[in-house]
Amino acid sequence: MKIGMFTDTYSPQINGVVTSVISFENELMRQGHEVHIFAPRFPGYKDDGNHIHRFPSVDIFFIEGYRLAIPTLWDIMATIRKLKLDIVHSHDPFPLGLVALRVSRAESIPLVHTYHTLYEEYLHYLPRIIRISKKRVERISRIYCDRCDLVLSPSERIRELLIEYGVSSRIEVLPTGVDLHEFQSLLPGGEEEALQKKNEDTRLIYVGRVAKEKNIEFLFDVMDKVRSRVPGVVLRVVGGGPELPHLKRVCQERGLADIVSFSGFVDRKGVVKELRQSDIFVFSSLTETQGLAILEAMATGLPVVAVDAMGASQLIEHGREGFLTGLDVDQFVDHVLKLIRNPSLRQEMGRLARDKAMANSLTHVTGRLLDLYGECIDAAGDRRKNVPRRMVRARSLAETGKGFSKIIWS
Template structure:
């Protein structure tokens, strides 16, 4: 079986989409699946077998992310010569649209993974945000309905899309993770490295940007810091808005309470989860939120907010809490778990147990079965 992957997000850019593609590829290759890629070019890069890069330009709102120009007179010829059985697109835009069009022209099944609540990103539009949100929602749904199958990371996202009018075949397949690095990670490393041995550490992992609700995170943590003296928030991740949030933390009087560690290599991220006491992730734009699964794998209780991605990932009162977008309510749940050590330990054990549902081996099995069913 040969699968052509079309994605607007790929290496060297780091994102949840890229990590999802990597994790599924790693496992599906073991099952005999062969992959080729149609992705954006990033400056100078060596020619890679089975990788077709498109000329791209930096995005206006994020220079790290490149927008591919999805034009190729040879695309149909290439897909025929490669003898592609199935096309998997990871975005409804640019290269994703190109992949879908090629699938229709060549009668190749097209799978679309709905990674992102795209309409929640309209804050990047300077004008007409309400209209932009409606158009984005309509466009994405129209795209999905023209695919052979739509992969939803959670049941909540599947229900949301069906309520909006999704009629295409759909399947719930979360992105799995490699559980082993989290189980083996040194739990002392983080606090020793940052000089926080006597502190309670709250952790955020993700893109430091508005759509991740970092404003809410910092403002609620100020309430926590006023109540508990020996607590620190470590923020792991980068992004163009990082300097803005560093300044905001200072303005909130959190200069000594918040550590912006910056981006880390994927193979090192388990050390941060393993060394923390609590995971904080108030984003409302996730379809799944791979970081929720990573926190579980490290036995880390989570405090999130009620949203599509979190509702299927955090089990309320079992391995974490979900609150409304109320600063005081959120802070109180954080304070409760930091103060109640026995409850936190119980949540930690439950998180480890629930992590088994997100092993990369299990989720890859579900993906492989979907692929097979589309080729019958």
């Protein structure tokens, strides 16, 4: 199968969407399929392989590390016709999501879209002069999704939310699975041994983007109370992002620098290493559509304490693989202390967490994705038998986005 993935976030960026795209890309290629990635160009960054198609881009000055693609549709369409894609898969609604929509319509190729992000929770990044309302974001999401043959939701909660938005296209729940190749040493028969902890401290760990919406200061409140009740507990914050300098200052001001440390950006191998050297995974974000970082921590054998929100509630059964709490510091602290004081409980929950993660392997989930691709292709073929193919001339990106511009600014 020939698959074209259009994404506005890709390497060298590090975030959940990039992890999902690359995971599926690698697994699909491992299974013998042809995958082409369409993404913004990053100055000085070179890709491995000629299946990645980069477009000129400009820096988005108000969001650190992000770039806005400026594609030329004439060149894109020439490339697409040479590739003879079977399916188009977009990972955000625009600008490259709009290109995916244009390609789909111009070439009569089915369009699949993954709704990765709760965009209304990220509006604070936009300058006030161009900031739009949450209701308008819902409307944009609905209109884009309704132009797709299939919408993939990372969790059941997101599927329900899209239905509330009024999306009428078919919606299927398909999370990103765990790449077992990265965790091979933790599986029965693995050749490597898990890395040993470097000290005797109980190590809590957060992995993810260091940003305002991740609610990391909540974990500082937790650590402030934990240290007054149990000595030798530390928190490791793994990841980078716009809030990193601010959070480091907060740690200094609150006297937490001796028990809270930051890694900054690390690569995939570095993340696995950090997880293996930890005891408990803690997570307080309220905006996760899936919680892929939680699933990867579970694959490492870590029990989880998380605020009961969309992504976490889909993965953790309270009292089994970990604990779910309200947005309440004392409640969160109580569950962390329960795991710290009971190593056997920590070990048993970690084992159950690993079992659940391994049941959600990337290989299995990718098989389901291929089945869904096939259903979309078959349905499109049936439509073409009954309706004459209508050629759509691709003139410009502005033509594709004209309707969306009216929605955004009207």
